Amino acid sequence: MNRQKKLQQLxxxxxxxxxxxxxxxxxxxxxxxxxxxxEAEASQEPSTSSES
Numbered sequence: 001m002n003r004q005k006k007l008q009q010l011x012x013x014x015x016x017x018x019x020x021x022x023x024x025x026x027x028x029x030x031x032x033x034x035x036x037x038x039e040a041e042a043s044q045e046p047s048t049s050s051e052s
Contacts, residue, residue: 030038
């Protein structure tokens with residue numbers, strides 16, 4: 001691999017990392033079972049608070 005190609009590869013890698021840092025962060029993935037559990041908890045909370 002010649003010197004110019006090596007340098008260009010390094011510059012592209014650094015630029016890619018820098019743009020990735022600036023990109024908006026993705027939300028953490030929540031598996032289907034956890035989503036169902038959270039939904040069940042959320043549906044229980046309003047009903048218990050309105051009863052008391």
